Amino acid sequence: MVTLEQVEKLREYANISYEEAKAVLEETNGDVLEAIVKLEKENRIKAPEGGYYNSRDGKQDSNEKDIEPCEKVEGNSGDGASFGELIGRFFRWCGELIDRGNKNSFLVIKGEEKVMSIPVTVLVILLVFTFWITIPLIIVGLFFGYKYKFIGPDLGKENVNRAMDSVAEAAEKFKNEVKGEKSNGEDSNN
Numbered sequence: 001m002v003t004l005e006q007v008e009k010l011r012e013y014a015n016i017s018y019e020e021a022k023a024v025l026e027e028t029n030g031d032v033l034e035a036i037v038k039l040e041k042e043n044r045i046k047a048p049e050g051g052y053y054n055s056r057d058g059k060q061d062s063n064e065k066d067i068e069p070c071e072k073v074e075g076n077s078g079d080g081a082s083f084g085e086l087i088g089r090f091f092r093w094c095g096e097l098i099d100r101g102n103k104n105s106f107l108v109i110k111g112e113e114k115v116m117s118i119p120v121t122v123l124v125i126l127l128v129f130t131f132w133i134t135i136p137l138i139i140v141g142l143f144f145g146y147k148y149k150f151i152g153p154d155l156g157k158e159n160v161n162r163a164m165d166s167v168a169e170a171a172e173k174f175k176n177e178v179k180g181e182k183s184n185g186e187d188s189n190n
Contacts (some may be wrong), residue, residue: 014045103151110145122153142171144158168178 002025010021010032016039028034039045081089101121108116126134138148146167149161 002026006030006032014039014042020044033180100154104150104155106152108141109147109149115146117151120150120152139171142168143175145172 002022006025007018007021010016010025011018013036016022016024021035022037024038025032028038036045040047096122101124102119104120105117106123107114108118123134141148148164150156150164
């Protein structure tokens with residue numbers, strides 16, 4: 001069904017009568033764009049001048065003398081990287097990260113005795129895939145007197161291990177408070 005609004009739009013654009021606009025719109029089932037294209041093909045209205053894109057096999061009427069060939073650009077523009085290069089960078093970064101994780105270790109200590117040492121890479125894998133087991137084990141270990149340290153070129157720094165020691169001390173204080181002892185070792189019930 002053709003509406004008055006469609007007829008008026010086509011009439012304004014194509015500068016044709018109401019009757020012509022209505023007839024063309026009825027032929028194109030109310031599609032204004034198709035109606036304009038149909039009028040252009042029938043040469044009832046003039047097509048806009050200028051370049052346009054045509055996907056049909058026929059050639060566009062143009063002066064081929066006026067067209068200048070574009071330079072063919074080989075490869076990248078220099079700024080961006082191809083998808084393959086980005087993937088390569090990502091895998092190199094992952095390899096470097098795994099290498100750094102293997103050079104650093106997570107040390108479990110009870111008293112002065114070294115109980116276990118695992119590479120940080122293994123610790124991260126355990127935390128990612130079995131965090132519901134690993135984190136509670138680490139926390140429970142703190143209450144049983146285990147201490148944790150990082151050793152290695154990247155994580156064996158004083159401030160990292162100082163933070164680990166302060167967590168172990170806080171767990172020890174909490175354990176003593178729960179047992180009912182003061183921090184100096186006396187019984188708090190007296």
